[in-house]
Amino acid sequence: xxIEEGVLNRRFRVRLINCSSNGCLLESHAPLKVGTVxxxxxxxxxxxxxxxxxxxxxxAISGSPGVHHIGARLLPTMPLRRESLRHAxxxxxxxxxxxxxxxxxxxxxxNRSRA
Numbered sequence: 595x596x597i598e599e600g601v602l603n604r605r606f607r608v609r610l611i612n613c614s615s616n617g618c619l620l621e622s623h624a625p626l627k628v629g630t631v632x633x634x635x636x637x638x639x640x641x642x643x644x645x646x647x648x649x650x651x652x653x654a655i656s657g658s659p660g661v662h663h664i665g666a667r668l669l670p671t672m673p674l675r676r677e678s679l680r681h682a683x684x685x686x687x688x689x690x691x692x693x694x695x696x697x698x699x700x701x702x703x704x705n706r707s708r709a
Contacts, residue, residue: 610636611663615683618647620664626652634666636679645679646671 609621620634626649635644647666655661674681 608634613679613683615680615687617665617667620666622662622664623660625662626664628652634679643677643679643682
């Protein structure tokens with residue numbers, strides 16, 4: 595008997611409540627098991643961001659039947675890129691500069707005098 599590996603995908607809507615460069619708080623109508631790894635895709639205006647997450651906690655909200663808050667850690671499974679939620683949050687917080695904001699570096703040798 596051969597055992598094959600596979601991937602099971604399940605898509606559902608979430609609402610982004612809060613986000614930082616390390617994690618996010620999502621709201622969903624479906625619970626997720628702690629430890630679940632998946633990809634979150636968020637549209638902001640006309641831009642799309644995505645990143646791999648790991649569910650750290652899932653809590654049913656009392657007084658709101660069927661609503662769950664999901665605390666997720668953003669996993670660095672790929673390098674930062676413009677479409678990465680981690681990159682967007684780091685730019686927002688000033689932790690990373692975008693190419694247009696990057697300082698210009700002048701290369702000069704301090705040991706040589708300019709003529």
